[in-house]
Amino acid sequence: MKAPFSEYLKSLKPGLKQLVSILSGHYEYVSVLASDSAGFRIIISQHAKSISNQTLTTERGIVIRVMKDGLYSEVSLDSFDPARAEEAAASVQKDIEQQIAMLKASGTEVYHTGRLADEPAELFAEMETVQLPEKADLQSLISDLTALSNDAMKRSSDLIDFRIAAQSTHICKLFLTAHRDLAESYVYSEGAVAPIGVRGQRNEMSYQAVSGLAGPELFAQLKDHALESIRIVEELLSADRIVPGEYDIITSPEVSGLIAHEAFGHGVEMDMFVKNRALGKEYIGRRVGSDRVTMHEGARCAVNVTSYAFDDEGVMAGDVTEIDHGILKTGICDALSAARLGIQPTGNGKRENFEHKAYTRMTNTIFDSGTDRLEDMIASIQHGYLLRGMQSGMEDPKHWGIQCIIERGYEIRDGKLTGKVVTPIVMTGYVPDLLGSVSMVSGDREVFGSGACGKGHKEWVKVADGGPYLKAKARLG
Amino acid sequence: MLDTIIELLKSSGADAWELTDTQTERWEFYFIRHQLDQNRTVKTEHLSARVYRKTEDGMLGSASFEIAPSLSEAELKQLIDAFVENAGYVRNQPFELNRPAAQTEEQEALPSIERIAQDFIEVMRQLPETAGEDINSYEIFTSLKTARFLNSNGIDVTSVYPSSMIEVVVNARKEAHEIELYRMYESGTCDREGLKREITRVMHYGRDRLEAVSTPVMGPTAVLFSTDACLEIYRYFADGVNAENICRGVSQMKKGQPIASEFSGDRITLRTVRSLPNSSANAAFDAEGAPVHDMTLIREGIPMQYWGSEQYRSYLGEQDSFLAENFIAEGGTCSEEQLRAGRYLEIVEFSDFQVSSLNGDIFGEIRLGYLHDGSRSMIVTGGSVSGSMADFVKEMRMSSAQCQYDSWLVPALTRLENVRITGIAG
Numbered sequence: 001m002k003a004p005f006s007e008y009l010k011s012l013k014p015g016l017k018q019l020v021s022i023l024s025g026h027y028e029y030v031s032v033l034a035s036d037s038a039g040f041r042i043i044i045s046q047h048a049k050s051i052s053n054q055t056l057t058t059e060r061g062i063v064i065r066v067m068k069d070g071l072y073s074e075v076s077l078d079s080f081d082p083a084r085a086e087e088a089a090a091s092v093q094k095d096i097e098q099q100i101a102m103l104k105a106s107g108t109e110v111y112h113t114g115r116l117a118d119e120p121a122e123l124f125a126e127m128e129t130v131q132l133p134e135k136a137d138l139q140s141l142i143s144d145l146t147a148l149s150n151d152a153m154k155r156s157s158d159l160i161d162f163r164i165a166a167q168s169t170h171i172c173k174l175f176l177t178a179h180r181d182l183a184e185s186y187v188y189s190e191g192a193v194a195p196i197g198v199r200g201q202r203n204e205m206s207y208q209a210v211s212g213l214a215g216p217e218l219f220a221q222l223k224d225h226a227l228e229s230i231r232i233v234e235e236l237l238s239a240d241r242i243v244p245g246e247y248d249i250i251t252s253p254e255v256s257g258l259i260a261h262e263a264f265g266h267g268v269e270m271d272m273f274v275k276n277r278a279l280g281k282e283y284i285g286r287r288v289g290s291d292r293v294t295m296h297e298g299a300r301c302a303v304n305v306t307s308y309a310f311d312d313e314g315v316m317a318g319d320v321t322e323i324d325h326g327i328l329k330t331g332i333c334d335a336l337s338a339a340r341l342g343i344q345p346t347g348n349g350k351r352e353n354f355e356h357k358a359y360t361r362m363t364n365t366i367f368d369s370g371t372d373r374l375e376d377m378i379a380s381i382q383h384g385y386l387l388r389g390m391q392s393g394m395e396d397p398k399h400w401g402i403q404c405i406i407e408r409g410y411e412i413r414d415g416k417l418t419g420k421v422v423t424p425i426v427m428t429g430y431v432p433d434l435l436g437s438v439s440m441v442s443g444d445r446e447v448f449g450s451g452a453c454g455k456g457h458k459e460w461v462k463v464a465d466g467g468p469y470l471k472a473k474a475r476l477g
Numbered sequence: 478m479l480d481t482i483i484e485l486l487k488s489s490g491a492d493a494w495e496l497t498d499t500q501t502e503r504w505e506f507y508f509i510r511h512q513l514d515q516n517r518t519v520k521t522e523h524l525s526a527r528v529y530r531k532t533e534d535g536m537l538g539s540a541s542f543e544i545a546p547s548l549s550e551a552e553l554k555q556l557i558d559a560f561v562e563n564a565g566y567v568r569n570q571p572f573e574l575n576r577p578a579a580q581t582e583e584q585e586a587l588p589s590i591e592r593i594a595q596d597f598i599e600v601m602r603q604l605p606e607t608a609g610e611d612i613n614s615y616e617i618f619t620s621l622k623t624a625r626f627l628n629s630n631g632i633d634v635t636s637v638y639p640s641s642m643i644e645v646v647v648n649a650r651k652e653a654h655e656i657e658l659y660r661m662y663e664s665g666t667c668d669r670e671g672l673k674r675e676i677t678r679v680m681h682y683g684r685d686r687l688e689a690v691s692t693p694v695m696g697p698t699a700v701l702f703s704t705d706a707c708l709e710i711y712r713y714f715a716d717g718v719n720a721e722n723i724c725r726g727v728s729q730m731k732k733g734q735p736i737a738s739e740f741s742g743d744r745i746t747l748r749t750v751r752s753l754p755n756s757s758a759n760a761a762f763d764a765e766g767a768p769v770h771d772m773t774l775i776r777e778g779i780p781m782q783y784w785g786s787e788q789y790r791s792y793l794g795e796q797d798s799f800l801a802e803n804f805i806a807e808g809g810t811c812s813e814e815q816l817r818a819g820r821y822l823e824i825v826e827f828s829d830f831q832v833s834s835l836n837g838d839i840f841g842e843i844r845l846g847y848l849h850d851g852s853r854s855m856i857v858t859g860g861s862v863s864g865s866m867a868d869f870v871k872e873m874r875m876s877s878a879q880c881q882y883d884s885w886l887v888p889a890l891t892r893l894e895n896v897r898i899t900g901i902a903g
Contacts, residue, residue: 196726277614
C-alpha cells in the first residue's frame, strides 16, 4: 500500500501558499516546510514496559525561512491557522524584525548569502509500506514482544533483563516556495533487542537491531536476533581486555558503516567547508584511501530509514560518490552552504525537527563492496581481530582523527579465529592511514539504520550506514 | 486548550493521569567568525500526558503521548481514548503518583530573552583573540520556558526559567597548521565572566595543541581530569544510585554497602541540591511534580538514598526523593600540588570521553594532554584511554577545590590511577 499523505498538511496547504505569497512581497526568498509525522515507541523490559506516541522524528509544526539583504532568518511555529495567513505573516515579520533590531543595535555584521534557486518543481510521493504505525495492532505487538522477552530470559541464567525497543514513524512533509510544491509520505521502523547479563560483579549488554523503510511488520524480524544476542552477551561476560597496540583488523559491515560515517561522512559535510572546519576541503581530487575504497552517500543510494524523496530545504534526494577508488571526489551539501560555495546542493539539508536549523547531514553512508571472501580475509591475518558490534563514534573533520567504540573483537592467530573474545575496544587513528590500509573488501554488504547522529553534541537526526567486511590496520585499546 | 485536555482526561476512564505543558520562546543566532550566518525564533507549546489504568490482575497500565496544539477537540478525545486503551496493554507493578507538597516555587525576576541573547553576543566579541588563536564560529541558543505540571492527585505547579546554550569552535594556527577545539556550554542565563574565562582557557589549549607530539606508548598511568570531561565520572556515580538502574540490576550499588571493597584514595560524597548558581536545571519541582530539595545520595563511598522517577522510586520504597538535576560531588582531601605529584597524564581534550553506567568502562581518544614527569612536561595528542571505574574508584583522588559546570559542582581536579593508555609513538 501507499503511505497516505497527511490530511492535516493538505488542509494547511492553501493557507501556507498564501503565507508564502504574502511574505514574498517583503522578502527576496521565502520557503515553508510543514511536517506532520506520527508514530509509536514501545519498550519491553522485565522490569517495566512503556508505550508512547513519540519517536525521534514525530512532530507537527512549520518552519518559515525568509531572506532579505543577504540574511536568512527562520521562524518555527507549532500551529498555523490556514484561514489567518495574513495574521501569521505579520507575526513572522514582527518576530524577525525584533531580532534584527537587537542585532543592528549591537553592530552585528551579516555573513552575506545569495538567493537560493527556486526552480519550478512539483512532487507528490507516497512511498510503499505494508503497515502504518497509526493502524498497527499495538495490543498484539506488545503481547508478542513481551513473550519474546520472557522466552529469552529462560535461555540463559546470566540474564537480568531482555529489553526490546520497537518504534515506527510515518513521516509526512510539505515544502512550498513560490515555485516549488513538494509533498512526501513514507514509513520507517527500527527495533532492537538488548539482553543484559551479570556474572559476579561484571555487567554486560549486547545490542542487535533491525531497521528499514518499512512499517511495524519489520518487528517480526526481532525474533531472529534474540538467540544471537544472548550468545553475544555470554561471550562478553567472559571476554578479556585487549592488549593495546596496532593490529590487522577485519571490520564487520556494522563496524565498516561506523567508520564510513565517522571518517568521510562528517569529514565531507560541506557546511564545514564554509567555516574551514574540514580538512576534506583541501583534499578534493587527492588520495585519501587505498584503491579498494569507494564510498557513496545519499538518500537514494540505499533503501533505509532516511531514504526520503526530498530534503528539509526542498532539494531532491541524491546519490553522491564521495570516494572513488581511494580518491576524494566531493562532499555533501545543504542548500545555503552550496550557495556560499557556488556549487549545487546534494539533498542533504536536514533538521532534527521543525524547531531546528537545517545543517548538512548524512543520510545513507556506505562503502562499496569488493570481491574478497571473509574466509580468505581471516586466513590472511597472522595476529589481529575480527571486530563486530558498534557502540559509538566521534568525528574530527579538522584533523581526521577517528574514535570508534566497538563492542567486541574475535582474536585471529595464524589465519584462524582462536575463540578468544575481547571487549570493549577503542579504535583510534588517522583516517587516511586507516582507509589507506584497506587491503581486502568482501563481496557482500549490509546497511544499518538503527542509530542517530548528532552534529557536535546536538541536532540528532536519523542516519544509516554500512558496507562490506574490510581488512585494514588500526590502533586498538 | 489546557482546560479542554484536563476535562477530557478526567472523563476518559483513566484511573490516574499526568499532564505537562511546556511553553518555550527561543532565540537562536548562528555566527561564522563574528558575522551573522542565520537568526531564528521558535515559539512552541509542548503538551504531553500519561494516562494510567488499573488492571484486574492488580497491575498498573500506562501510556504516554504528546498532544499537538493544533488538534481539534474531537481529535483530542480520539487521541486520549486511544491511549487510555493502550495503557491497558502495558502492565507494570503498581505505584503511587506524586501528591501535592507544601513547597512553593520561589520565582526570581528573569531578564528578557533579548537581554540574555545580547549578553552572549557581546561577550563573544570581548575575547582576547589574536592572529594565532581566534573564534571560528559559534551558535547561541537562549530560551525562556514556562513548564506547568498537573496530575490527578491534585498537583498543579508551574516553573518559569531561562535555559541557554552556546556552542563555540576555537581555532589556533601556526604557519599553515591550523587546529580547532570544540566546546558546548549550558547555563541559565549568560555568565559573561565565566564564559570569557573558559573560552580564554580553551584558546590556550589551542596554542598548546599546535605543539603537541604523538602520545608515547606507555604502561598504566595516572590520568588527571581538569576539565568538564570529569562529569562523565561523576555521572557514573549518580547513575549508580538511580532508582531505575537499581531496579533493572544495571547498577549493583546498594544502600549502606560501600561502592568498593577497599579505598586507598578519597571516598566520594555526592549530593543533589535544589539549586546551583545560574544552573539551567533550577526548579522547585521535578518533571513529575515532586518537590526538589537537598539530599545526600552517596556519603563517603556509601550509597544513602536513591533518586529517579516516581515509578522506580516507588518500587524501592523511596518516598522522599525525586528526579534529580543539580548535583554536587564534594571536594576530596587533596591539594592541587598533591594531585600533580609524580608521573601523570593530564588530559584536557578528548574527542568524546565516556564512562559506561552499565559496567564502568571508560574510553576516549586523547586530543590534547600533558604528560608530566617531575619537572618535565610533554604536550601530547592521539591514542586513547581505557579501563574500568570499578577498579579506579578504589584509588580515585579529588581536589578539595571545586568548580561548576552548569548543573554540576565537582572537584576541580580528579585523578585516576593505573589507566590503560594506548599510545602511538614508540
